[in-house]
Amino acid sequence: MNSLIDFINALGKYDFLQSALITAIMVGVMSGVIGSFIILRGMSLMGDAISHAVLPGVAVAYMFGFNILIGASLFGILAALLIGFVASHSKIKTDTSIGVVFSAFYALGFILISMAESSTNLHHILFGNILAVSDSDIMTTAVVLGIVILFVSFFYKELLITSFDATYAQTYGLKVQILHYALMLVLTLVTVSALQTVGIILVVAMLITPAATAFLWTDKLTTMLFLAGGIGVLSSITGLYFSYTFNWASGPAIVLVAAGLFLISFLLSPKQAFLRHRVKKTAPAPQAAAVETLATNEGGDR
Amino acid sequence: MLTIKNLTVAYDETPVFANLDVTFQVGKITGIIGPNGAGKSTLIKAILGLIKTQQGTVAYNDQTMKQVQKQVAYVEQRKDLDLTFPINVFDLVETGTYGRLGLFRSPGAKERAETEQALAQVGLSDFKKRQIGNLSGGQLQRVFVARAIVQQAEIIILDEPFVGIDLQSETAIMAILQQWRDQGKTIIVVHHDLNKVSRYFDDLVVMNHGVIDYGPTSAVYNPANIGQAFSADLSAVLFTEKTGVGE
Numbered sequence: 001m002n003s004l005i006d007f008i009n010a011l012g013k014y015d016f017l018q019s020a021l022i023t024a025i026m027v028g029v030m031s032g033v034i035g036s037f038i039i040l041r042g043m044s045l046m047g048d049a050i051s052h053a054v055l056p057g058v059a060v061a062y063m064f065g066f067n068i069l070i071g072a073s074l075f076g077i078l079a080a081l082l083i084g085f086v087a088s089h090s091k092i093k094t095d096t097s098i099g100v101v102f103s104a105f106y107a108l109g110f111i112l113i114s115m116a117e118s119s120t121n122l123h124h125i126l127f128g129n130i131l132a133v134s135d136s137d138i139m140t141t142a143v144v145l146g147i148v149i150l151f152v153s154f155f156y157k158e159l160l161i162t163s164f165d166a167t168y169a170q171t172y173g174l175k176v177q178i179l180h181y182a183l184m185l186v187l188t189l190v191t192v193s194a195l196q197t198v199g200i201i202l203v204v205a206m207l208i209t210p211a212a213t214a215f216l217w218t219d220k221l222t223t224m225l226f227l228a229g230g231i232g233v234l235s236s237i238t239g240l241y242f243s244y245t246f247n248w249a250s251g252p253a254i255v256l257v258a259a260g261l262f263l264i265s266f267l268l269s270p271k272q273a274f275l276r277h278r279v280k281k282t283a284p285a286p287q288a289a290a291v292e293t294l295a296t297n298e299g300g301d302r
Numbered sequence: 303m304l305t306i307k308n309l310t311v312a313y314d315e316t317p318v319f320a321n322l323d324v325t326f327q328v329g330k331i332t333g334i335i336g337p338n339g340a341g342k343s344t345l346i347k348a349i350l351g352l353i354k355t356q357q358g359t360v361a362y363n364d365q366t367m368k369q370v371q372k373q374v375a376y377v378e379q380r381k382d383l384d385l386t387f388p389i390n391v392f393d394l395v396e397t398g399t400y401g402r403l404g405l406f407r408s409p410g411a412k413e414r415a416e417t418e419q420a421l422a423q424v425g426l427s428d429f430k431k432r433q434i435g436n437l438s439g440g441q442l443q444r445v446f447v448a449r450a451i452v453q454q455a456e457i458i459i460l461d462e463p464f465v466g467i468d469l470q471s472e473t474a475i476m477a478i479l480q481q482w483r484d485q486g487k488t489i490i491v492v493h494h495d496l497n498k499v500s501r502y503f504d505d506l507v508v509m510n511h512g513v514i515d516y517g518p519t520s521a522v523y524n525p526a527n528i529g530q531a532f533s534a535d536l537s538a539v540l541f542t543e544k545t546g547v548g549e
Contacts, residue, residue: 040387154406161397164387171350171376172401172453219433221388 003245010244017244019133024240024254026141027190027197027206028232030148034190035207036214036221036228037152037183040163044208045095046083049102050184051191051203053079055109058125058195063116069140069192076188079105080181128199128251130240141193151186152225155179160221197236198251209258210235216262216269231261303328304349304457304488309358311344317356318344319512327505331479331489333519335499336509336531342492345509346459349490350376362457362488372401375455377446379462385435391445392430395420398452413452420451425474440471447475457488465494476502496532496540499523 011017038047054072061071079101086097113122124132152159158179161169166176187207194203214227239254246253304326311318318341326332334342347353349360351367362370375398398420399413409417421427424444434442443463450458458479464472479489483504493499499506500519507516508523510531515522529537 040384042384157397157400157403157408158405160389161400164389164394165378165383165397167352167378167382168376168397169400170352171371171374173371174400215388219388219390221393224388 004241007241007244016131016133019135019138020130020240020250021237023133023138023141023193024130024197024236025233026145027194028210028234028236029229030145030190030232031194031203031206032210032214032228032230032232033148033152033225034183034187035209035211035232036225037159037163038187038207039211039215040221044204045098046080046184047187047207048204049083049098050076050079050187051194051200051207052109053102053105054188054191054195055106055125055200056112057109057188058192058200059109059112059116063112067140069144069189072192073185073188075105076191077181077185080184124199125195126199126201127249128195128197128202130197130243130250133196137196141196144189144193147189148186151182155182159183198254202251202255205255205258206232206235209255209262213258213262213265216265216271219271231258235261303363304490305359305361306345306349307359307361309345309348309360310356311341311348311353312356319509322358322513324507324513324516326488326490326507328488329483329486330504331483331491331502332505332507333491333493333499333503334507334509335493335496336514340509340531341511342509343461346376346461346490346492350374350459370456373456375450375453375458377443377450377458377460377463379465380439380442380446385442387434389434390430391426391432391434391437392417392421394434394445395448395452398449401453416452417448420448423451423478424448438468438471440467443467444471444474447478451478455487457490458482459490461492462494463491496528496536 011021035047038044054076057071057073057075058068059071060075061068083094083097083101086092086101087094090097092100110122113125123129158169158174162174162176162179170176190207191200191203194206198206210231211224211228213231214224218224218227235258236254239257240250242248242257243250243253306322306324309322310320312320322345324345334345336342344353348355349367351371360367362373367374396409396413396417399409399416403409403413418427418430421430424447426441426444426448429437429441434445437445447460447463450460460479463475467475479491482489491503493502500523503519505517506519506522508514508527508531514531515527525537525541528540
């Protein structure tokens, strides 16, 4: 408990910790929200790919001193277009196309970064360094959060229908492809923001784990979006606390907390009900009790 | 009238069908029958503009399909959808209003009322809060028909709507189709088996890599056409049985 009080005291005292907390909260929200659409579209691998493919963009931005968001968006979108192009112009399946393109981008990123070694630290890009967030980083993250919120609120129904039933959306004339690439663009922006908190390797965990956890608790998309954002925030703050207290790397700490929340949900959530199913299978004796739990669950499972 | 002229579709080198001509009448329920791989789904996907065509035209009363895109409703096969998606029955039916709302407009009171009404029409008002994975196949099919009602389309295309559903749902859906017909809409149904063909469809298109014959069911549903599309044996069994039972 003492360590918690220490953490709160430190928050009051140190600017760097405040900056870290604000960034962590913003990144938690945006990755949970965008991650929800990524997992519902069955694009977890694509999320992983795009988050890795921005690396050369980050390197180039450092080398030539322009905004990291621009460099990353450029390479993120280029990767998404290439993946789509290879998959649709050959007999190669999309997941294979993703594997080829993103590993190539990632490799290119490594070489570029080693060339630009001077001011950047590869370790921080790979694993995040939330305790070294600058004011301009906070501003950038805030802008991205704004874009995410605007994008999702303006295109909510389009995102919903293309995630659930893209064929139907096409029949009434929605430009499904354009929306896909817009989502990929927003995804690259989120990736760049999450770079600072969890690093490029673990960005995918921030996108997928809180969203997957939220998915286990609800049958409504709006609830899922808010829940995923909330779980993202909770993971970020708790991870930051562990990072500060035990001197753990911030990225892995945040991701482990998110994974822990997922595990709890996997065991307890009504939709998943892993434990309940287990109990029912192994101990059929107290039948009345089992029936009662089922009944209180208002038909959560079929 | 929905007129298809000289239509050719090929996924690879060999076309699924070539130079296909067929018309669908307004105010009729038209069935499309044929064996697996006959090109039934390909034909409706071409009508819907979901796939590239090599040549040919699809026109509705002298307008292109692009011009009447918002007037077309499509009820696809249920197996193509993710039933774990976090969406309930009401919200799914409401997506039928998205096309006419366009970008940046959300469904309001009017759209919600239309959704309620469509749900009542298919007898699913009590299920509106249910997540779609917790429905039977027949109930889910009725949900998609309700979405088509909400679309208020002039042309309604259904792909295998009666596969794996209960009799109650089949009857309910058939009643909706007849209602649409009486309102003067054009209804096209891809159908998998030959049962009830003469009872369900006013017109019939018989396919097997192209159109073998089309027109009023009474004229088209005959041993020669069925024999050519499926097999002579099946045709023989079907039509002797039919006269035997006297349906």
